[in-house]
Each structure stands twice: as C-alpha cells, then as structure tokens.
Amino acid sequence: MMNKRMIKSKLRCLRRILLLCLCAVMLTGSALAEDVADISGEGFDCMYYKCTLPDGRVILTGWKGTVGNYMDSRARILCLNPDMTVSWDYIDPSEGCCSFTWTALLKDGTLGVVFENSPYQTCEERKLVFFTLDGKPAGKEISLTVSNAMVNKVSASCIWQFDYLEGVGKVEELLDWEGNAILRYGKEDSIPFDGMEWMFEEEDGLVFAGRERGNNGCAKILKMDFQGSMLWENVLPLTATEAEDSSILDCIRMEDGSYVALVGEFGRVAKDGVSDYANYRLVKFSPGGRILWTNSEAFDRYPGKWFGSLVWYNGRLVTEMDKWTTGSDRDFHAKLLWMDEDGNWLGTTEVNKTPEDFPRIAKEKKPSTLGITSLIPTSGGLWALIDYEAEKSTHLKQMDTKDDYLVKVPEL
CATH class of the missing domain: 2.40.128 (Lipocalin)
Structure with a gap:
C-alpha cells in the first residue's frame, strides 16, 4: 500500500499535468490554424x-x-x-x-x-x-x-x-x-500602351494587356520591342449587343510562352455604379498574339457573378467569384471557380471563416470589408490574401487600422 506521502506526491503531479493540459487547450484555442497566416500588427x-x-x-x-x-x-x-x-x-x-x-x-x-x-x-x-x-x-x-x-x-x-x-x-x-x-x-x-493594365517582359520586348484607350474601348493585347516598335497587337471585338466596352481583367503567362486572359464585357453603368450587363470568357493567345481558343462555358454557369484574379495553379486555372464578401459583417465567405487548361468547368470550392479564425482582431474590431486582394499559387498550396478593415464610421476611424491575412484555399 502507498503511504500518505506518496499519495500526496502523485496528486501534485496529477494537478501539474492537468494544469499543463489546460494551458495547452487555451493556447490552441487562440492560435492560428495551419490554413491562416497573420502578416499584420496593430x-x-x-x-x-x-x-x-x-x-x-x-x-x-x-x-x-x-x-x-x-x-x-x-x-x-x-x-x-x-x-x-x-x-x-x-x-x-x-x-x-x-x-x-x-x-x-x-x-x-x-x-x-x-x-x-x-x-x-x-x-x-x-x-x-x-x-x-x-x-x-x-x-x-x-x-x-x-x-x-x-x-x-x-x-x-x-x-x-x-x-x-x-x-x-x-x-x-x-x-x-x-x-x-x-x-x-x-x-x-x-x-501604344495607354489603357493597358498588365506588363510582361520577354527577351525581345514587352507584352501589354488591358483595353483600348478612351471610352467604349475593347480588350487589347500587344507586344512592342524595347525601342518602341510594335511587333504585334490583337484587339478583341465586342461579342454581345448589350456590351459597351470590354477589358482584359487579368492575364497570366504560361510556361510555353502563351498567355491566358480573363476578358470581361460590360454594359451601361447604372447610378449605383454597377453595370447592367456583364459577361466573361477566357482567351488564350499564342506567343505571337494569335488567338488559340476562347471559352466562356464555365462563366456562363454563373450569370450575374463577378470574376477576377486569374491564376494558374497545379495544372488548373482558378479565378475568384464575387470579390467582396457579402452577408455578415464579421464572417468571410469566398468562392473559387476551377477550370482545366482549356478553360472548361471543373467545379468550385469555398472559403468560410469566422472572427474566431483571426483571434488577434476578433474581439477588438468591427470590420467593414473583408475581401480577397490576390490569389497566390505556391508549392505549399493556393493562398488568398485578404483585407480586414476597421469600421468606416469616420475617415480617421477607417484609416486607423487595417490587417492582412493569408488564407489557404480548399482545393477541388
């Protein structure tokens, strides 16, 4: 039989173990998950x-x-x-x-x-x-x-x-x-590059992508050498009678030197700043600027949605839908559209986060916007860079605090 001294000693050890477990649970509850990275401070x-x-x-x-x-x-x-x-x-x-x-x-x-x-x-x-x-x-x-x-x-x-x-x-x-x-x-x-949004450097020149200058322009991509001489250009005519202008919203260079562009066409802009018409398609260009294919099938499945931030990740094309979160002020929801290398629909994944996923700011601030600013493909996964801003009650309040987080996107 154990004497009283041994029993007391074991009880003390047990209490220490329980205390350590409690501390570990508390720390785990406030720590960031593996799919969230905090890159800001106060x-x-x-x-x-x-x-x-x-x-x-x-x-x-x-x-x-x-x-x-x-x-x-x-x-x-x-x-x-x-x-x-x-x-x-x-x-x-x-x-x-x-x-x-x-x-x-x-x-x-x-x-x-x-x-x-x-x-x-x-x-x-x-x-x-x-x-x-x-x-x-x-x-x-x-x-x-x-x-x-x-x-x-x-x-x-x-x-x-x-x-x-x-x-x-x-x-x-x-x-x-x-x-x-x-x-x-x-x-x-x-x-030549007025109205362009994207620039890529090649050995013999620069490729620019965007839109024609002025109002009611069309999406455009071009290449010029370092002396300013035009090597090639391609202007994409509007495809719908409701559209008034178009632009290359994002553009990525592929490993073979070709380019894949996300093209958006938009109608008249209403008083609320929203276009009354929009359609989207992917266009792939050869290294010489020739159109290889055009595909809108994936986007046609989601009429009325907003698309942007096109990336190439793990053999697939990915773009975000509805850039800014809607619904709850404090929760973050985002949807990603996945396509194969030819722009065909594969499916969607969603990111859903609550303030508890961002413990440093969860109880301190009331956000006004929480949205994706960039998609970042890496060998460690596809990540979304998101904004978390203070309540926009006044200009100074708005500018007082802002935080950036990286959130890992679930794969298809």
Whole structure:
C-alpha cells in the first residue's frame, strides 16, 4: 500500500499535468490554424503580393503603420516561404508616410524596389533601392525625380510609369533600373500602351494587356520591342449587343510562352455604379498574339457573378467569384471557380471563416470589408490574401487600422 506521502506526491503531479493540459487547450484555442497566416500588427498595415522567386518564395511589399496615426508608416518588404511562414521581414527605418510600392527580380539576381514617401498623398521622395534575396540591403540607392508620377508595373528591366505635366498633359515612360528613360511618350504621341493594365517582359520586348484607350474601348493585347516598335497587337471585338466596352481583367503567362486572359464585357453603368450587363470568357493567345481558343462555358454557369484574379495553379486555372464578401459583417465567405487548361468547368470550392479564425482582431474590431486582394499559387498550396478593415464610421476611424491575412484555399 502507498503511504500518505506518496499519495500526496502523485496528486501534485496529477494537478501539474492537468494544469499543463489546460494551458495547452487555451493556447490552441487562440492560435492560428495551419490554413491562416497573420502578416499584420496593430495600426494601419497594408501589404500587396508582387512576385514569386525562382525558389518558390513569395514577395509582398507595402507598409507597416503606427497605432493611432495612419500618416506615420514604415516601408516594408516581406518574404514568405511557400507554406506562408516568414523567410525574412525588412522594415525600412525612414520616417514619414513611407512604403515600398513595387518590386521585381532583376537580371543580376537582386530585388529592385520602388520606395516612396508621400505624406498627405504628395510625394516628397521617390527612389530605387535594392535587396539581396536574403533580405539585406544591397547598398545601392538611386533617387528619382519627385513628381506626380505613378508607377504602373515593373519587370526585370523596366519601370512603367505615367505622369501629368503642366502644359504637356499625360506622359508615359519606360525607365530602366538606373532611373534612365528608355521610352517617353508625350501629349502629341500615340501611346501604344495607354489603357493597358498588365506588363510582361520577354527577351525581345514587352507584352501589354488591358483595353483600348478612351471610352467604349475593347480588350487589347500587344507586344512592342524595347525601342518602341510594335511587333504585334490583337484587339478583341465586342461579342454581345448589350456590351459597351470590354477589358482584359487579368492575364497570366504560361510556361510555353502563351498567355491566358480573363476578358470581361460590360454594359451601361447604372447610378449605383454597377453595370447592367456583364459577361466573361477566357482567351488564350499564342506567343505571337494569335488567338488559340476562347471559352466562356464555365462563366456562363454563373450569370450575374463577378470574376477576377486569374491564376494558374497545379495544372488548373482558378479565378475568384464575387470579390467582396457579402452577408455578415464579421464572417468571410469566398468562392473559387476551377477550370482545366482549356478553360472548361471543373467545379468550385469555398472559403468560410469566422472572427474566431483571426483571434488577434476578433474581439477588438468591427470590420467593414473583408475581401480577397490576390490569389497566390505556391508549392505549399493556393493562398488568398485578404483585407480586414476597421469600421468606416469616420475617415480617421477607417484609416486607423487595417490587417492582412493569408488564407489557404480548399482545393477541388
């Protein structure tokens, strides 16, 4: 038989075990699930997906805000592994309203990044900075002329920006990563890539995708060399009498050099800002700009739905439906449409999250919007970058806090 001392000792051990189990349960309840990654802190944080490195890591840029002062931010660049764990996280020490706006993997193996300091939406500083792939500053910075210019897209060799100059009007430029102008188009020029939204770099030139300039334009894709000469272009006529204009809403380059574009056609815009007509289709272009196929079958199954953010993942094409969540203010619901390599319907999957899936902010804030800003394909799964904003009761309240999360998308 055990004596009283042994019994008391065993009871103490049992109590310790129970206490440890209770702590583990409490920690598990507040921890993030494996399909959720929190990449923000307190304050108005904002990050955007920019590129994927050859080793599969992904790069996001933006800024890290200060609690209670949305005009005080630090430029931030974040590198994530394919499972969305942090590889490295760099926050620039420069003070002001600072952000890293664009980045690209350059031909010398470094990351080229556009830095801006724009308090009250007036740019006071713009420069190019460079990083090694392990997140260390490469020790090189190039100051750019401070103006009202906005960078549209960047590639391994080019920075595409546009500006409005007094007495000149709209000016569009292609710069190299030394800050030198490669091409410049002014008011009297016919700007070949005006109205374009997407830019891809190839060995002998640049491919642009978007729409024709002006009102009631049609979807358009083109290629020009680095001297500005047009190599090919393809304008897609409207296919429905109800449509008034169209655009390439998203475009991806495939491994064989072809391009798959998500094309939307829209009718008259009503007073509430919503078009009274919309249809969607996928169009695949050869590397020379020739249409290989057009397919709307998957989209025709869902009349009245919104589509965007087309990606190629695990041998399938995926796009989001109904970009912004509807229904409950605090719950997040999203639906993804899956298609095969020829644009044929495969099915849909859904993401459903509640505030309990975001424990850091679940009890602190009342969101006004919670929506997908990007779909990010990785070897560790397909991830959705989503926004969680504070209640829009006032402008300052709205800008006081914003959070970004990554949520893994269920596969078909």
